Amino acid sequence: MKHPSHLHGFAIRCITARGFALPTLMVMLALASIATLLAMRNLWVNDQLLNAEADQLRALHKAEAAMPVALADIMGSATNSDGTNNLRHTAGNTTQTHAFFPTSMSEYDLLRQRLGTLTSPCSAGICTPHTLDPKAMKAGYWKTQTASAMPVSAADTPYGDNTAWYWVEVFPQDGANAATATARPPFAYRITALAHGVMPGSATVLQAVWAKHSNTSLTGQWHSWHVLHD
Secondary structure (H helix, E strand, O other): OOOOOHHHHHHHHHHHHHHHHHHHHHHHHHHHHHHHHHHHHHHHHHHHHHHHHHHHHHHHHHHHHHHHHHHHHHOOOOOOOOOOOOHHHHOOOOHHHOOOOOOOOHHHHHHHHHHOOOOEEEOOOEOOOOOOOHOOOOOOOOOOOHHHHHHOOOOHHHOOOEEEEEEEEEOOOOOOOOOOOOOOOOOOEEEEEEEEOOOOOOOEEEEEEEEOOOOOOOOOOEEEEEEEEO
């Protein structure tokens, strides 16, 4: 039979062990909770990054889709399917003020006169910049110019109206000759497409240069293709 003092010491050790077990358990639970919170935060951050990347790709694809729409606009006919004049390809008379794609230097001069009365060198997505403005190589410049852009309709993009726009800058090419089958085309075109993503403030600005193979050719070549940044 154990001595009462031995029993008393055993009881103290049991109570002490229990006293240390509860704080230890609480510390372990706290550490587990912190680890869980950190894991959830990492998952949230990764989810946000993935959403931002997906939205950026969506805006890029939308801007790329606007490029052939702009090219079709450049290559359009002077006559609509119903027989009426296509003002996008008809200079009209001196009383008219609409922007159009010129086919000669005289028409180009007329277009510059019309656009010269505006605060912007662009109207309805057609531009005649006087010089290679460095600002036109910045995405922020085009983001503030949507009023002078050509909007891409919902029929040409699955993302709806007012989500993509384009501008076509018309540049004369030095040494352009009279309109013959082998003559150098008189103009090169720099196309800039702006597309908004789904997330607030998300946008991509894509810019490319295109020119016909020859003056009378219906085909051409892309000479550059890059995303603009600020």
